Amino acid sequence: MTEATTLLLRLAAPLQAWGDHRAVVDTRHTSPMPTKSGVIGLLGAALGRERDEPLGALAELTIGVRADVPGTLLRDYHTVSDYRGVPLLSSKVNGKGRQVGTSPARYTMTGERFYLQDAAFLVAIHGPAPVMAEVTAAAKAPVAILALGRRSCPPTFPLVLGTTADPIADVLTGHDWLASPHARTLWQRKHRGASPATVEVSAVLDDPNGDTILQDQPLSYASSGPRHTSRRVRHTLIPLPTGFDPGPDATSGEGHDPLALLGW
């Protein structure tokens, strides 16, 4: 058994977008959490991999994602037009395989893009130590400009929180809550001043015996069509210390919350 390392990333920004298998031309969805293909793709970009390069060791990495601040869904109305003011091309191709123009000429196409707004995630990536050393160095000094799932979503600093020899499950249960001081204040305001000793956050981690199947294990990022396969994962709720000052009148905030699993 070779030595293994776990890399900890903080994925937080005003906007993120983790597309899923529902990707179609004019509607871009987002998953509620960073996808495995999204995170592996980000690491590939950091390493300077081309889209059509084989994934190699990156395909073998396992990951766990913890939704420290789940954020909310933003729907963005989007229009596409050619900045030169010429009509758009249609999806039809001619005999030579070239796209033909829209008829009658159309100048604007509308669509919608979904984003996660105001969210922060802890991502643990686990693999053989030599691979992880390379990946960690690249995440700290990336070759390509990184984005949280979509080009227009730059990450915020710091992206890399560090590395450890602990397995993913321990990292997810042991690492501090990533909510910023301001986000903690917001949490308390939303929960009517509650000051519980812990909060529960949801997490999803690779597990060969997991009871859920996700379709986001990357096979290829080729621009002609990214391909994915399925992976087994396990969902869990993890209690995290809040550091809130339990004043004399503070409520525990630990009542039954049937919607907690949904991250609401």
Added chain:
Amino acid sequence: MSDKTTRRRFIDVHVLQTVPPSNLNRDDAGSPKEAMYGGVRRPRASSQAWKRATRLAFAALGIGEDQLGTRTKQIADHLAEELAARTGLDPEPAARIAAAVLAPLGITASKNKAEETAYLLFYGNRQIEKLVDLVADRAAELATLDDKKLLAELATAEVKSALMTGHPIDVGLFGRMVANVPGIDVNAACQVAHALATHAAELEFDYYTAVDDRQQSDSKGAGMIGRIGFNSATFYRYGTVSLHQLDTNLGNPKAAVEAASAFVSAFVRSMPTGYGNSFGHRTMPQLVAVAVREDQPVNLVTAFEKPVQAYGGTGYAEPSATALATEQTTITHQWGAPALWTGITHAFTGEDTAKALGTAFGPALTFPTLIDNLTAELSR
């Protein structure tokens, strides 16, 4: 993608810009776009809207013709002309060599006009220069060969790589993705974040009535009524350019530096035009800070996660500037991640603000000086 061993430089651009009541980028309900950040609702202008404004601004910058693209069916003619001009060859042998140079690309001639290709090809004028470079030295010798030998001689020439690198600067910066034609994708060299207000602001509506000038005096009511959503904000705008990626895309270090500087100018000076005639929102930024970094791009939007408050009539711009300076200084010192070079343009005169900005980004410069200094730094 650039060689992993080449020197990496990212150029971060931070802009603070206040707009009056306006609606520069609207959604399908006609209201200005918004997003939640730090638990509050804020005005937003999408990345796409500002990138389009930036591309349009390139035209106004007077960028040299050698850096822009040509879209034509007559690439063979264009190449023959340039070859003849460079080598003094007669038009006929020049055309023959040009055709042979392009043959390995499999660009077929149009059925109707032999001198045209079957479709419009978009290439950089600099790319034609590179094709000429491939054959100029031995043009006289090539002209003596017969067609078959000429094709064989040029079959191995690196024509494809000449046409797949050294792109025009707008393609080099914003990238190109053609899903069904492999091998001609270009990785974008810039990133633009959605512009986001540094503070909370609610959407408001302007209820308006329009009078019919020729309305009969006995009839009552307006000719038309409606409402326009608007808000007012101090935006934080962030964009970054990867100089090494731009270098790879353009295939020329000097062009890459010029294109990076042009991007900074165009990004800073541009603005989406939505409802421009109704609101006249065209302002100039109050602060532009540029950081050249060798490790990674750093987005300073975290300075505004806790929304800026405008206590005591300060407005939003000045406290936003202070927050931005504090964040930059924190990242430099606390995280040990200093920038290689910084420059700033602003006109804040408040003693504390000016001092904080000076510590974070250096002395205030005029914008043209900032661009000159940036270009000099990138050329080093």
